[in-house]
Amino acid sequence: MDEPDLLKRSDGPVTRSRLVRDLRGLGLAEGDIVMFHTRMSALGYVAGGPQTIINALRDTVGATGTLMVTCGWNDAPPYDFTDWPGDWQDALRAEHPAYDLRFSEADHNNGRLPEALRRWPGAVRSRHPDASFAALGPAAHVLMDDHPWDDPHGPDSPLARLAARGGRVLLLGAPLDTLTLLHHAEALAKAPGKRFVDYQQPITVDGERVWRRFRDIDSEDGAFDYTPVVPKGQDAFEVIARDMLTAGHGRQGQVGAATSYLFEAADVVRFGVNWIESKLARSAGYGQRLGT
Template identity: 65%
Template sequence: MDERALLDRSNGPVTRSRLVRELSALGLRPGDTVMFHTALSALGYVPGGPLTVIAALREVLGEKGTLLVYSGWNDAPPSDFTDWPAPWQEAVRAEHPAYDPELSEGTHDNGRLPEALRRLPGALRTRHPDSFAALGARVEALVLDVPWDDPYGARGPLGRLVDAGGRVLLLGAPLDTLTILHHAEALAQAPGKRHLSYEVPVLDADGSRLWQRYWDIDTEDEAFDYGQVVPEGVWPFTVIAQEALAAGIGVRGRVGAAESHLFEAAELVRFGVEWIERNITA
């Protein structure tokens, strides 16, 4: 989409000062700890792109605020490489570069903002390759010493976000991008929960390369059989979030040209856990 089309969509440039005003009107506050997801083009024409959005968020949050994003690892070995023919596996094991929190590129699936944030001075990224990055006052509390197993559980960055009284912001991003609901899946006690085991090359404390195995809920497909309650082709997080909004959890507003949402992380997770446990029965 060209710049003029974006400008028409947002009725002029979505500048840093405009973002600050509209983020504040949505309910973002100084000192907040916020995980955010952004569809940049949905905002309209943003002069300066990702860095302008991040600067506006930091201005609203102030020195005591913190930003959290899901980063991932774009070049991680596929989870099923252990099913490949032995020579192919051996070649990968011998030469696949290790995940490096400072250098390894984040996933391309979540747009440009997470990668822009993790590259900024002062940002920290988890040493766990299913990675999160943070910037601000609470970075260490959010991303240091994440356990290898169950990274979406209570001791992972999402559990810590909840414990910190954190919030979740969608800037034009659809409801199905609510990564925080993977934390609800990790906590929910419902039948048929699916887990996957991964092997990845990582850097040891001394900088040497080694292969590390970890397990987690299945975030590649689905952690539960949602087909029993969600229509085919509909992502379950969309349904959960829509029902949460209908129940008065979260607020909607417009930032730039985009419909945006702001949730209290603890409230949304609690709703998600209850929804899963109520609906997933077999």
């Protein structure tokens, strides 16, 4: 961000103490387990960058609190590499490095904070190559350990554990469509037309690199076709999140120069499942939620 833009959008540097004050004003509290999504550019000039944000979050939740982020794997092989020419596939299979908890970078599309948190001393990263998460704090292992290989957004996933343990979700200047927890709602929802992906990625098993098959909801292109129930040009997750806010779930406030949101994870899952099931079942011609 250049200096003219900075002066227009901020009333001064966004410091660690200011972030703590704003986060507490939003409702984040000591002992919280919180998954956070950040758009740094929306906050204004953050003095110290990701390090300052992580330290401010740690100050706010305290020694008994836990931070969590979604990582993914930036350099994972593409889902469709099995459609490549045979010699290309052979080269990839022979030499593509296995997912490594320590060295495989978080998806750059998730911003700078996931990579910064997963590198933080004491952070724990989940084992799933495509849908990995990372956490820092006393509950880190409980959230991350034994991440299911298949259905990694579903039951017993880090997202499921976040909701079960009374966790929260913070959108720190990030738009509503970044509410990753809604993928867990998609995984649980019983609605017509759910889409899945099957793909292969290399992992390490007993010290050896092996290619493993995985199955998950389609979190890239969408687990459902939302076009019948979402206005053209709008993102389904943003629509669900706004409906959730209208229904009285979640808090909105200012952190730095950015509009930010704080949600209860269990509310997000419950509302998301009900929204998906009721809207999509109705659009498919059903009169009530499937399975009831």
